Amino acid sequence: MEEGADGRTIEERAALLLQLRRVGVRDLSVMRAFETTPRALFAPYRFRDLAGRNIALPIACGQTMPAPADLARRLEALALEPHHRVLEIGTGSGFSAAVLARLAREVVTVERYATLASDARLRLAELDLANVEAIFGDGLAPGAVSGGFDRIVLHMSFRAAPPQFLLDALTPGGVALFGRLEPAPMGEARPQERLRRLRRDGGSLWSEADLGPCRLGAALEGAARMM
Structure with a gap:
């Protein structure tokens, strides 16, 4: 089996694209961004052999890398354009930021765990993605950015809505x-999570859409040096 520069075989790349299509992803630019971003680089070493599969993977600080199809569904819903400036809250491994960097002009990503933020910077630099800035801090606190x-993507769930200062941005x-x-x-004991898309139609005009169930986890405030 022939391998690409990132170690993935042609079969693995084709399988990934098929997984994205199965969940309804049709945006060719999103599919291309996933195809050209090596997920294994962002996965913990012991899980790199699983990085080509459509499964979530554990990372440091008790966090996870979402399954590629779940993440692709979210990013497609953003309807990204090449001129967009994007804010991401919840850097995690940095894989999502790397994909976003291939779709937008500029990406600012904020991570509350110092360990994750530091590791993500190294991985993003390895891919020479100069249009991404990874920040350690509380992205839910005023002044972080x-x-x-x-576009703003928050990899977390809220009981109401994100902080107003973020929406104002x-x-x-x-x-x-x-x-x-x-x-x-x-x-049932576990609350439901629904993926929501909020569009700023004008100064005080907003429209909101329900995009179906999701599993993001409750939003956490504050910054942490380590877990």
């Missing part, structure tokens, strides 16, 4: 993507 953004026509926690159904 500055400027306006065309959206440019007109901008989109924020996040999870929302809803009451657990009768007889």
Whole structure:
């Protein structure tokens, strides 16, 4: 089996694209970004042989890398354009930021765990992605980032909505993507999570869409040096 520069075989690349299509991903630019971003580079060494599969993988600090199809579904919902400036809250391994960097002009990604932020910077630098800035800090606190953004993606769920200062950072026509926690159904202990897309149609005009179930985990505030 022939391998590419990132160690993946042609068969593995084809399998990944098939997985994305099965969950409804049709944006060719998103599919190409996933195809050309080596997920194994961002996975812990002991799990790199599993990086080509459509499964979530554990990483440091008790966090996880989402399954590629789940992440692709989220990023496609952003409807990214090459001129966009994107804010990502929850860097994790850095894989999502690397994919975003192939789709947008500039990506600012914020991670609350210092270990994860540091490791992500090294991996992003290894890919020579100069349009990504990885920041260690509390992305849910005012002052963590500055400027306006065309797209904001928060890899977490809220009981209501993200902090208002983040939504205020959206440019007109901008989109924020996040999870929302809803009451657990009768007889269940775990609350439901729904993926929500919020669009800023004008200064005080907003429209919101429910994109279906998701599993992101509740938002956590504060920054942590290590876990």
